Amino acid sequence: MSAPTSNLIEVRNLYQTIGNQEILRGVDLDVPRGETVVLLGQSGGGKSVFLRHLIGLMRPLSGSIKIEGEEIAHLDERQLEPVRRKIGMLFQDGALFDSMTVFENVAFPLRERGERDEKIIRNKVAYALELVSLQGQEQKMPVNLSGGMRKRAALARAIISEPACILYDEPTAGLDPIVSDTINRLIRRLQSQLRVTSIVVTHDMISTDHIADRVALLREGRIHFDGTLNQLHSSSDPLITDFIKGRSHEID
Ligand SMILES: Nc1ncnc2c1ncn2[C@@H]1O[C@H](COP(=O)(O)OP(=O)(O)O)[C@@H](O)[C@H]1O
Ligand SMILES: [Mg+2]
Numbered sequence: 001m002s003a004p005t006s007n008l009i010e011v012r013n014l015y016q017t018i019g020n021q022e023i024l025r026g027v028d029l030d031v032p033r034g035e036t037v038v039l040l041g042q043s044g045g046g047k048s049v050f051l052r053h054l055i056g057l058m059r060p061l062s063g064s065i066k067i068e069g070e071e072i073a074h075l076d077e078r079q080l081e082p083v084r085r086k087i088g089m090l091f092q093d094g095a096l097f098d099s100m101t102v103f104e105n106v107a108f109p110l111r112e113r114g115e116r117d118e119k120i121i122r123n124k125v126a127y128a129l130e131l132v133s134l135q136g137q138e139q140k141m142p143v144n145l146s147g148g149m150r151k152r153a154a155l156a157r158a159i160i161s162e163p164a165c166i167l168y169d170e171p172t173a174g175l176d177p178i179v180s181d182t183i184n185r186l187i188r189r190l191q192s193q194l195r196v197t198s199i200v201v202t203h204d205m206i207s208t209d210h211i212a213d214r215v216a217l218l219r220e221g222r223i224h225f226d227g228t229l230n231q232l233h234s235s236s237d238p239l240i241t242d243f244i245k246g247r248s249h250e251i252d
Contacts (some may be wrong), residue, residue, distance in 0.1 A: 025221030088158035
């Protein structure tokens with residue numbers, strides 16, 4: 001057994017290619033327990049690919065991924081089950097099942113892992129919906145929810161298994177500023193009420209300032225910057241100041 005550490009997630013020298021493209025070229029990242037790390041980076045830079053490795057949806061070509069000290073890089077599907085229970089993911093597209101009510105969507109992970117007690121399911125769903133302020137919406141179909149409500153329903157489904165960690169992939173993308181603000185507040189609320197550890201992928205600086213304890217910037221397949229929010233804002237690195245100000249280098 002490895003020594004206990006204050007980091008819930010430790011990634012070392014993570015390397016991945018897709019086709020002949022080098023997507024991740026030695027990513028190192030620590031995520032301290034209970035903290036929210038915002039992961040910034042250009043579109044197409046490999047942020048979603050990185051998150052997929054943390055729940056075993058992709059296996060690294062090389063490198064190490066430890067969750068609570070346990071190496072997960074080479075676990076098989078069955079061995080990954082308890083790991084996936086520890087980590088909830090809010091996918092970029094929300095991915096609710098259109099043919100199921102909000103209740104059935106949120107209950108899905110419980111049923112999938114074999115929970116049969118309807119009373120337990122009802123109580124857990126009610127608690128998760130309350131945490132995302134969607135109480136009373138159980139019988140609605142996803143098509144009848146606003147964009148922000150769909151995100152919150154997907155978030156309720158991500159937290160129903162009481163994960164130690166939540167991964168958010170661009171949770172505010174495509175939402176208006178007010179709805180984005182409710183999602184940011186929710187991310188903070190879940191951190192304080194459930195004491196979850198989070199990684200939030202975003203390129204929204206307002207969101208970053210609101211929710212981040214630490215910030216990492218993924219650039220050209222590596223972590224170019226990793227520090228506190230204050231360190232980010234006091235950085236004189238032009239790559240960082242440009243990113244904060246939203247200046248592009250994609251078309252020079
Ligand atoms: N399933 C896939 N098949 C082919 N290429 C992919 C696949 N997933 C991601 N990529 C490529 O990997 C790169 C990184 O993608 P992604 O992690 O989605 O970027 P980001 O989330 O930072 O915008 C992109 O060039 C993307 O086209
Ligand atoms: Mg992405």
